[in-house]
Amino acid sequence: MRVALFPDTRSVVVLTAPGEHSSPGEHSPRGAALHRLPREEELRDLAISLPPAAWRVSDHRGEQMTGVLLDSAAVEPLLQEGAGTPAGLIPAVISRRTAADTMDILECSQMNRTYHLTAWNGNTRFCGACAAPMEWSTVETAKVCTTCGMVQYPRINPAVIMAVVREGKLLMARAHRHPEGMFSVLAGFVEAGENLELAVSREVHEECGLLLRNITYFSSQPWPFPDSLMIAFTAEHAGGEIVLEESEIAEAGWFGPGEIPPRIPDTYSVARRLIEWFVSEYGTEAQLRKLLTR
Ligand SMILES: [Zn+2]
Numbered sequence: 322m323r324v325a326l327f328p329d330t331r332s333v334v335v336l337t338a339p340g341e342h343s344s345p346g347e348h349s350p351r352g353a354a355l356h357r358l359p360r361e362e363e364l365r366d367l368a369i370s371l372p373p374a375a376w377r378v379s380d381h382r383g384e385q386m387t388g389v390l391l392d393s394a395a396v397e398p399l400l401q402e403g404a405g406t407p408a409g410l411i412p413a414v415i416s417r418r419t420a421a422d423t424m425d426i427l428e429c430s431q432m433n434r435t436y437h438l439t440a441w442n443g444n445t446r447f448c449g450a451c452a453a454p455m456e457w458s459t460v461e462t463a464k465v466c467t468t469c470g471m472v473q474y475p476r477i478n479p480a481v482i483m484a485v486v487r488e489g490k491l492l493m494a495r496a497h498r499h500p501e502g503m504f505s506v507l508a509g510f511v512e513a514g515e516n517l518e519l520a521v522s523r524e525v526h527e528e529c530g531l532l533l534r535n536i537t538y539f540s541s542q543p544w545p546f547p548d549s550l551m552i553a554f555t556a557e558h559a560g561g562e563i564v565l566e567e568s569e570i571a572e573a574g575w576f577g578p579g580e581i582p583p584r585i586p587d588t589y590s591v592a593r594r595l596i597e598w599f600v601s602e603y604g605t606e607a608q609l610r611k612l613l614t615r
């Protein structure tokens with residue numbers, strides 16, 4: 322049994338061996354698994370006791386990992402100086418995005434799934450139809466109402482993200498929620514009744530006033546922070562000039578392959594892969610190499 326402890330929506334408690342943990346993400350190649358999640362017995366060694374209910378969050382069908390949402394205060398003792406398991410492993414809180422860059426890909430995927438199911442479990446304690454308690458299904462990843470029998474599956478919210486190109490330049494924008502200088506491609510949630518292509522068109526038109534053509538599927542990525550699935554597209558500009566939706570977008574513009582801003586999304590994200598795709602399609606080999614070695 323492995324346990325992922327989540328002190329907040331963006332962090333996870335992991336264990337590292339001394340000497341292996343320099344600067345997460347900098348020197349450790351992806352898949353090197355220098356960080357790993359604590360095991361139940363290691364938590365016992367650290368005198369961390371968790372409520373019994375926590376142990377059945379995701380082990381209802383024999384899954385190997387249990388997730389526990391903690392408040393920050395509960396994490397403090399774990400991180401006190403001198404805390405360490407007999408094996409010499411050191412617990413630390415790292416961001417889940419950093420974990421994605423430094424942990425084994427399967428473990429990372431399981432961690433994300435665990436977080437998704439843990440958060441969803443906490444939000445579906447009672448039936449939305451009759452308000453009776455829900456319990457885990459014994460046959461599938463779902464919860465069943467103990468009174469009316471309604472079945473609920475883990476909620477996954479689809480969101481689209483898109484690389485829009487005009488005459489060899491990429492549309493990038495900075496949302497108000499992002500710090501100064503941080504640019505990315507546009508993205509937004511799919512609305513009820515929309516297909517994915519319509520969601521792409523609407524989002525770009527709403528946020529930047531542009532029309533599109535050749536909307537083409539690119540790739541996808543689970544984004545369980547807490548429960549999204551990102552579906553990525555490429556598209557061509559078909560009309561209009563940039564008109565910002567000022568409540569959401571602080572600035573936007575067209576960037577050539579040699580003009581990609583210094584602050585862009587993490588290597589882990591599908592947003593980054595769209596930017597890399599753009600430079601590989603429209604830039605030189607040197608420009609692509611420069612981006613890939615950032
Ligand atoms: Zn019910």
